[in-house]
Amino acid sequence: MAYEWDFAAVFRHSDLLLEGAANTFRLAGSALLIALPLGLAVAMLRLARIPVLSWLLAITTDIFRTAPSIVLIYWFFFAFPILAGVDFAGHTAVTLALGLQTGAYMAEVFRGGIISVDRGQWQAATALGMGSATRMRTIILPQAVRRMIPIFFTRITELYKATSLAAAISYAEIVQMANRAASETFRPMETFTIVALFFFTTIFCVSRLVRAIERRVAVPE
Amino acid sequence: MHEWDFAFLIDQRHFILQGLLGTLRLAVVSLVAGTVIGLVGATARLSGSAILRAVGTGYVEFFRNIPVLVQIFWLYFSIPILTGVQPNAYAAAAIATSLYAGAYLTEVFRSGIASIEKGQWDGARAVGFGHGMTMRYVVLPQAFRRVLPAFTNQVLEIVKTTSVASTIAYAELLYSAKLLSEQEFRPIEAYTAVGAAFILVLLPTSAIAGMMERRLARHG
Amino acid sequence: MADEVLRVEGLHKHYGPLHVLRGIDLTVRRGEAVVILGASGSGKSTLLRCLNFLEMPGAGRIHLEGRLVGREARDGRIRYPNRELSALRMRVGMVFQQFNLFPHMTAERNVMIGPMKLRGLSEAEARRVAAANLEKVGILEKARSYPAQLSGGQQQRVAIARALAMEPSMMLFDEVTSALDPELVGEVLLAMRQLREDGMTMLIVTHELGFAYNVADRVVFMEHGVIHEEGTPQQVLLNPQRPRTRDFLRSHTLFRLPEQMHDDPPGPFALTTREQG
Numbered sequence: 034m035a036y037e038w039d040f041a042a043v044f045r046h047s048d049l050l051l052e053g054a055a056n057t058f059r060l061a062g063s064a065l066l067i068a069l070p071l072g073l074a075v076a077m078l079r080l081a082r083i084p085v086l087s088w089l090l091a092i093t094t095d096i097f098r099t100a101p102s103i104v105l106i107y108w109f110f111f112a113f114p115i116l117a118g119v120d121f122a123g124h125t126a127v128t129l130a131l132g133l134q135t136g137a138y139m140a141e142v143f144r145g146g147i148i149s150v151d152r153g154q155w156q157a158a159t160a161l162g163m164g165s166a167t168r169m170r171t172i173i174l175p176q177a178v179r180r181m182i183p184i185f186f187t188r189i190t191e192l193y194k195a196t197s198l199a200a201a202i203s204y205a206e207i208v209q210m211a212n213r214a215a216s217e218t219f220r221p222m223e224t225f226t227i228v229a230l231f232f233f234t235t236i237f238c239v240s241r242l243v244r245a246i247e248r249r250v251a252v253p254e
Numbered sequence: 255m256h257e258w259d260f261a262f263l264i265d266q267r268h269f270i271l272q273g274l275l276g277t278l279r280l281a282v283v284s285l286v287a288g289t290v291i292g293l294v295g296a297t298a299r300l301s302g303s304a305i306l307r308a309v310g311t312g313y314v315e316f317f318r319n320i321p322v323l324v325q326i327f328w329l330y331f332s333i334p335i336l337t338g339v340q341p342n343a344y345a346a347a348a349i350a351t352s353l354y355a356g357a358y359l360t361e362v363f364r365s366g367i368a369s370i371e372k373g374q375w376d377g378a379r380a381v382g383f384g385h386g387m388t389m390r391y392v393v394l395p396q397a398f399r400r401v402l403p404a405f406t407n408q409v410l411e412i413v414k415t416t417s418v419a420s421t422i423a424y425a426e427l428l429y430s431a432k433l434l435s436e437q438e439f440r441p442i443e444a445y446t447a448v449g450a451a452f453i454l455v456l457l458p459t460s461a462i463a464g465m466m467e468r469r470l471a472r473h474g
Numbered sequence: 475m476a477d478e479v480l481r482v483e484g485l486h487k488h489y490g491p492l493h494v495l496r497g498i499d500l501t502v503r504r505g506e507a508v509v510i511l512g513a514s515g516s517g518k519s520t521l522l523r524c525l526n527f528l529e530m531p532g533a534g535r536i537h538l539e540g541r542l543v544g545r546e547a548r549d550g551r552i553r554y555p556n557r558e559l560s561a562l563r564m565r566v567g568m569v570f571q572q573f574n575l576f577p578h579m580t581a582e583r584n585v586m587i588g589p590m591k592l593r594g595l596s597e598a599e600a601r602r603v604a605a606a607n608l609e610k611v612g613i614l615e616k617a618r619s620y621p622a623q624l625s626g627g628q629q630q631r632v633a634i635a636r637a638l639a640m641e642p643s644m645m646l647f648d649e650v651t652s653a654l655d656p657e658l659v660g661e662v663l664l665a666m667r668q669l670r671e672d673g674m675t676m677l678i679v680t681h682e683l684g685f686a687y688n689v690a691d692r693v694v695f696m697e698h699g700v701i702h703e704e705g706t707p708q709q710v711l712l713n714p715q716r717p718r719t720r721d722f723l724r725s726h727t728l729f730r731l732p733e734q735m736h737d738d739p740p741g742p743f744a745l746t747t748r749e750q751g
Contacts, residue, residue, distance in 0.1 A: 095460070096457070099410070099453050099460055101418075101428070101452055103417050104417055104452060107432070107445050108445040112442040116256055194320075197321035197323045198323055198421075201420070208323060208324060211327075221327075222328070222332045222336075225328040225332075229324050229328060233319045236319040376574055377574030379526075380528065380567070380637065381563070382561070382564035382592045383591070384556060392576055399578070
């Protein structure tokens with residue numbers, strides 16, 4: 034069957050898509066602003082092995098990791114504002130949902146990276162007379178960070194892709210804007226092809242960049 | 255203070271059960287199809303032919319780098335245009351999640367097979383095994399055990415992914431919750447319940463996968 | 475010649491720009507034990523891996539029991555069809571430095587799997603074959619253990635039994651004691667020595683000079699991908715003719731008295747080498 038592709042109609046509505054793309058980036062950025070400090074804090078607290086707190090943090094991170102992102106988005110959009118007696122827009126709800134979830138994932142990334150460093154390294158650093166802060170900063174973290182790079186960016190990629198779910202609550206990120214454009218142009222196939230290519234290209238380029246960084250910081254093991 | 259009331263969930267249990275079945279059906283179909291695709295994909299990515307390897311890599315990169323929601327939307331709108339049949343939420347969701355899961359499972363299987371040491375291939379070949387027998391008796395049995403935790407985690411991801419199909423009105427659990435919350439004006443209970451349902455099923459499974467992983471790390 | 479098990483003529487091997495084997499000629503007769511010595515990088519392991527086609531040889535010919543391996547194409551190069559290689563590997567046993575036992579099978583299963591799947595033996599027959607061969611290397615009592623439950627020396631003896639179970643015409647040993655703790659070396663050498671007395675044809679890459687002296691019929695010294703010197707153990711180890719061989723023996727030798735070799739004169743012959751680095 035010969036379908037005549039027409040991308041011109043979509044490009045006439047490129048302002049919608051561009052605005053959507055900008056919102057997608059904003060969403061990913063603001064979620065990361067929550068996720069990174071949160072993840073680091075939770076990882077450090079869990080490594081400190083404070084009896085009840087560590088256990089509570091473990092359960093909470095597990096809960097956020099096992100709930101589907103879209104369910105969290107719905108919950109933070111429809112349920113949380115009523116429960117907390119606040120009123121906020123879709124952007125805040127999605128930022129909270131994805132930020133907290135990514136924070137939970139990041140906590141595991143950081144913690145996993147740190148405990149993956151061989152015990153002998155801790156012992157050797159201690160034997161040299163290093164205090165725990167120096168030991169962490171000069172010996173453990175440099176090794177842990179190198180190992181974390183791939184999974185760290187996998188998590189960021191997953192977050193970036195998950196921002197598309199904000200369309201489910203009609204937040205104006207790129208998929209939602211594509212919906213709007215498609216209903217005006219009657220060209221859904223072209224519109225969503227462009228959205229797919231948008232995600233593919235951005236992620237592909239960043240992943241190449243990350244691979245180059247990985248090679249730069251790699252040490253023979 | 256909000257007064258919690260979950261009673262309507264019991265009154266509407268048939269409706270919820272339907273959603274649950276919808277989730278289950280989609281998850282099982284994408285799991286089975288994704289596993290088959292993953293095995294084929296891993297074979298392609300590890301094959302001697304450069305073309306097959308490139309096709310396998312291209313497939314994995316493509317489907318992993320596009321949000322599953324975009325893939326579902328694309329199929330939902332494109333199937334009628336390309337084939338002339340009515341838009342079908344189930345078909346769109348099943349195809350999209352299968353291809354998406356297949357891409358991730360390709361990598362799971364590939365890394366499992368690639369993790370088997372070169373010495374095992376040497377040993378098997380020295381006994382006289384060809385490629386097929388080496389795979390069957392030596393490599394796959396070991397790879398299977400190594401892959402099990404990662405595979406289980408991927409199964410959990412597939413179950414979670416099915417909830418995205420609610421966006422094209424496929425009647426799975428989240429969609430049921432959405433309809434119920436609008437009908438009963440009880441979004442808090444509806445979405446809390448659906449979240450709890452996912453967590454209660456998936457969390458123990460993920461804990462088991464974690465235990466397997468740790469055991470594997472200890473015993474190799 | 476009928477009693478020739480292996481004849482190698484003009485064997486070459488390249489890895490990209492690296493010319494690892496530069497024309498090897500070597501003959502091993504039935505019942506003979508030949509030890510290959512040489513520094514690391516001299517090509518001795520590559521030679522062994524080529525003989526079992528774990529690496530594809532470049533130019534040159536390999537004859538096994540009087541027959542050319544592979545088919546000669548019109549351009550004079552030799553093609554090696556996969557099917558023929560599998561059949562050949564069944565007739566040439568190989569034991570590795572890293573054992574390469576299958577970790578998901580018991581010792582017994584490791585020995586049984588080849589005879590069952592390739593020689594068509596029944597489960598019961600294969601079990602008998604496994605028992606006989608495990609017995610031969612003195613490890614029958616560990617038949618039901620998994621490799622991870624065995625010491626390095628025990629694993630290596632299971633690996634020898636696994637190769638023997640295919641009833642090969644000859645055995646290749648690739649530095650089989652180099653990965654072992656010193657106290658476990660003896661039991662593996664003893665098993666190999668037993669094989670020698672049973673009349674097995676063996677080609678052995680090792681650093682155990684004492685073993686070479688006591689067990690080998692012939693010693694071959696390799697250097698830079700060629701056979702540099704060849705002769706009886708007495709000739710090569712005690713009275714080397716070429717300066718390179720002398721340098722090697724001097725720099726690689728340290729005195730050690732292996733317990734297993736009392737029946738032969740120890741003294742300067744009970745030598746061993748350890749690869750540096």
